[in-house]
Amino acid sequence: MASQPEQRSKVARRALLGTALCAGLVATLLTTGPARADHRDDAWTVSAPAAHEPTAHIRLDDTTGTVSLSVTRRGRTVIEPSPVGIVTEQADLSEGLRFLHRKDRLVDERYRAKSGKRLDRRVRMNETRLSFATPTGARLDLVVRASADGVAYRYVLPGGYGAVLGETSAFNLPPDASAWLGAYRVDNEGQFAQYTAATAPTGEYSDQALFETDGGYTLLAESDLTGDYSGARLAHDQGTGTYRIELADDRVQADGPLATPWRAMVTGDLATVTRSTFTDDLAPASKVPDGSWIKPxxxxxxxxxxxxxxxxxxxxxxxxxxxxxxxxxxxxxxxxxxxxxxxxxxxxxxxxxxxxxxxxxxxxxxxxxxxxxxxxxxxxxxxxxxxxxxxxxxxxxxxxxxxxxxxxxxxxxxxxxxxxxxxxxxxxxxxxxxxxxxxxxxxxxxxxxxxxxxxxxxxxxxxxxxxxxxxxxxxxxxxxxxxxxxxxxxxxxxxxxxxxxxxxxxxxxxxxxxxxxxxxxxxxxxxxxxxxxxxxxxxWDDTRLLTGRPGREAVLARRGGDRWFLGGVYAGAARTAEVPLTVGPGRWLVETVEDGADGLVRNRRVLRGGDTFAVEVVANGGFAGIACRWRPGVTTCHR
Incomplete structure (x- = not known):
């Protein structure tokens, strides 16, 4: 049985075969295009400003006019070549495309958040806008961004194309990639469980899906979702590594020019992904002119x-x-x-x-x-x-x-x-x-x-x-x-x-x-x-992952002022957990709250930054802690 996006695409294509675009619309679209298109270009790359960080590879198939996007990191696979495209009432912008032109720019911003993993943010992304057209003159811009912690893309369409019927967007993962997926629910309260990309059962999953490939970890996500569009989920057929974008609406109303949400891939080692603010960085700047009343x-x-x-x-x-x-x-x-x-x-x-x-x-x-x-x-x-x-x-x-x-x-x-x-x-x-x-x-x-x-x-x-x-x-x-x-x-x-x-x-x-x-x-x-x-x-002023593995353990350190707060959670049997104190050089007093035989107990130790300390963890246990600068006479981190 064909998937829902495939059915929508077929419906849209049949409509296009039966009804041509009106002459006025075609004329308008053609006059807005550049004077010359470079037909020799069929492959492009967009790399993060930092060396050896994620790179998006975009390719146009000259035979079918379809566009695919893949991602590598340090030369290793993150996302395999995956289809991109969107279908509207008036235009199928998923095939038959020809390249028009490319425009590049650097996105360099600073902003301060009110909450989150750190308050002061720096954004540096390379952006490429690739413009395409169909034989009838319908236009599609594919905007791709690459940052040190991720790659994202979105579609930009001029007005006049009617409702969006669906996307052909998908993410192709190696079948044996480890996958942590949450079953989709309208309240987004599904449980996360571990599979491989191919063995996950057929069904719908939250778009916040985490995969591990030889290029590191990749968390799929979405950014800048507003009432101009529709929320996304992932549709998957067991036995493949493909996860298709499926929208909450069969028809997404578009009353004028449209920029879809970003399809984001937060990418890096596990510490980079955990610390990332990539989805915030992609979003528009604050619309609250005076946030002095906002107090976490x-x-x-x-x-x-x-x-x-x-x-x-x-x-x-x-x-x-x-x-x-x-x-x-x-x-x-x-x-x-x-x-x-x-x-x-x-x-x-x-x-x-x-x-x-x-x-x-x-x-x-x-x-x-x-x-x-x-x-x-x-x-x-x-x-x-x-x-x-x-x-x-x-x-x-x-x-x-x-x-x-x-x-x-x-x-x-x-x-x-x-x-x-x-x-x-x-x-x-x-x-x-x-x-x-x-x-x-x-x-x-x-x-x-x-x-x-x-x-x-x-x-x-x-x-x-x-x-x-x-x-x-x-x-x-x-x-x-x-x-x-x-x-x-x-x-x-x-x-x-x-x-x-x-x-x-x-x-x-x-x-x-x-x-x-x-x-x-x-x-x-x-x-x-x-x-x-x-x-x-x-x-928090900063966040770091000290150690972790999804489904097994997660120990995070978050800084508030000059103190680091530690939180560790574990799954499985009791163990002696080893925790690296990677919060900075010097000597630190570390106070931990742990499970004891008769309830919670407090332990204190003086360590150097980079040392590893042991915590006795009960089955499905964990600990909390505070690390503060040690000097003679300091006996507690509590104030």
Missing amino acids: GTVLWTWLAGGREAGQSLAAQKAYVDYAAERNWPYEAVDAGWYFKAGEWDTTDPDWQTNSWMPELVDYARAKGVGIIVWIHQRELDTPEERAQWLPTLERWGVKGVKIDFMDSEAQPMLRWYDAVLAETAAHHLMVDFHGSTLPKGIQRTWPHVMTLEGVAGEEKRTNTAAHLTTLPFTRNVIGSMDFTPGAFQRVGLRPNSDAAEVGLTVAYESGLQMFAGTPESYDRRPLARAYFDQVPAA
């Missing part, structure tokens, strides 16, 4: 701690605020229930804004130095009228952010909703946490008030595996902040890891709003974990 931080999250009953109780929420204030945690999040009343929405009451107890809670929390974040269902914000009711009200009350839930779609209409709500929440100075959502895809550079997104099988799930937890730093969390909500110590038996591993997740997983999911009682019973949470930042 740790959050006491009350859903797994108290559920809807806590959300319906002002007294319970005040108690949570008291606990956050005692710990100097900057935020408390009120989840579902706060605008429910007797099973009905409080907003059905015309006086709901007056009757709500939320303003009282916000004022109470403000006096204690705690900001309030509130959960809200997407259906409460799905029209301009509803947003005009809710968002100014929340801003007037003094709410700091909104956790918007249950979008559960990457179809074009929902992406257009994202475009609207992003602009409007920014205008009302509300930070955003998206749940049941799309993946980051560069959104945090363009809209830096988006502090985190779910799009992950997180702490709420009862079927997570330790292998899944150790894969996330190399897949989902590479492309942006991830609201996994660690710290749910009370869920013994419902999570696959140890207490020390649960502490380590707060560093191993990056999130601009790091939501602690435990109960105050569970923290009080684990004072070492509680003290660590008091210290851990939510914004």
